Amino acid sequence: MPELKASPTPVNIVMIEDDAGHARLIEKNIRRAGISNPVHHFLDGTSGLDFLINDVNGPAKNGPSLVLLDLNLPDMSGIDILARIKGNDDLKRTPVVVLTTTDDKVEIQRCYDLGCNVYITKPVNYENFADAVRQLGLFLSVIQIPDLGDDA
């Protein structure tokens, strides 16, 4: 299984998604695409942000990460989390993939305006869904994650 980047610390995938089912499906399909990077899953925005900013393994303290973000969260809006990430000097280079059910144009534009790197709508049709996630996996395998670590 290829690592996302040939760096001493593997790229962490941080998934903030309140729906356990969605999270499971996303992870399954990422694995099917051949991505074996560690996936850190958080069910709400608070703990997700806490990991991103304060955790020793989080992108702010250590090592490159990629954020998979759902917009409809119980405690805060994904838009707020996106704004926090892009407004934080330690985090702003971390790629954020918004993966959500909302396909409202205004919402999508807002996400891109805030600095979201990729916006994917979760299709109800499972084949499309699996495809989207698998393509995301392929995408993950070719992108260069900026090196955020001090020691890298």
Next chain:
Amino acid sequence: MQAKKLSSLGKDDRTNRQIALLLAIGFIGLAGAVITAFWVQRSSEDNAALVAHTLNTEARIYAFGSANERAETARRGYLLRPLDAFRERMTAGQRERATLLEEIGRTTQDNPTQQDRVHDLRQIVAELEALQNQAVTGVVGVREDLMANFGEDRAVLLTRAVRIKAAEMLAEEQRLLTSRQTRQTATILRFNILLVLTALLVVALSAATLTLIRRNLIDLRASRNELNQLNLELEDLVELRTEALRRANAEIQRFAYIVSHDLRAPLVNVMGFTSELEASRVTIDKFARRLAEEAPQLLDEPTRLAIDEDLPEAIGFIRSSTQKMDRLINSILKLSREGRRTLSPEQIDLAALVGGIVETMQHRIDETDTTIEIGEAPRIVTDRLALEQILSNLIENALKYLRPGVPGRIRVSGGVLRGRNVIEVADNGRGIDPKDHERVFELFRRAGTQDQPGEGIGLAHVRALAHRLGGTIDVESTPGVGTTFRLSLPLEWRPGESHA
């Protein structure tokens, strides 16, 4: 407020009646003054005539007195010197006296006192005349007798009596004259007083009328201001209601939007894990086939059936139901998005619009051997996209529900009816049962045989759009004959007049 308005109107009425009454009194007063003036004029004319009559009578009495004196003087002259000239002068005096007495008798006919005096005078004058004539006959001795008894001459006494009577009559005429003049003065004075009173009345009435009219005008101005105020308040109220309605509508739209999104999330799971289940079934199926080859005694019939039939069937139903639910949710989302779109009115050429719609459906029109007629098309100002969606939904429906085997005929026409644009889409299709005429406009409801794909969204969408454009839509249909949808829109729609 209503009551206030009414009361001020009522006051108006009362004031009008008062003004009319005052004016009427004023006119009656003026007419009275004119009639009085006329009457006073007549009465003073009469009075003047009477005064003239009295003066005339007076002059005659004077003349009568002087003729009497003259006759007597002539007689005495004759007694002193019997000349013919004296006798002639006496006879002339006597004639004049008699004539004047007759005239006086005639002019004082209306006065019994004077008539009595005239009567007395006639007797005296008759006796006097006889005595005077006797004196001048020239019979010897008579003159001498008379001269001898000059101191006791009866004629002298009678002459004095005539003088006294004439003086009495003069006094009487004088009295009459004075009384008539007094009466005349009194009449004129009364007339003057009446005139002054009438003038005062007219002035007072004018003042009262002016005051009433002024008050009326003030009331009218107050009413007008009140009306303006009410109008403003009403506008504010309408504005307020419209705003509330708009907010409620926006809330419903937002609600529909959120609900459909939140419904979507679990569906993603249902679909996803169904696929996972299917993948697992494939794995189990492979294993079962291997088992069937290597150890057929371990694979019993129920297991085989479960893998081959029950599982695929269950998964199939879950799939189709989820897909249907997804379509419904998408439809609601679409409706909610449409509802949030800002509408902008513009001038629309209906014929061109319908032509464009027909073009996009040309394939289906040719397939079903349908002719589409575009009739009269009025000028219309409304939102282009909304009208296009309404008409394309209606035409699409008409094409969808044609009677199999009957060439379709669809007619789109417009016209102005009672100040509104009415656009009709009529077909000769299978028709809609009367009990479903209202139902077809409801969301997710469809009528007739369910042999065509669809979610029951189209007409609900059409009706929502019609309402947003300030219009209405209804249907007339006979099953097996055809259907006519009638869209009624304002001639010129302005945003903010929406009913939705």
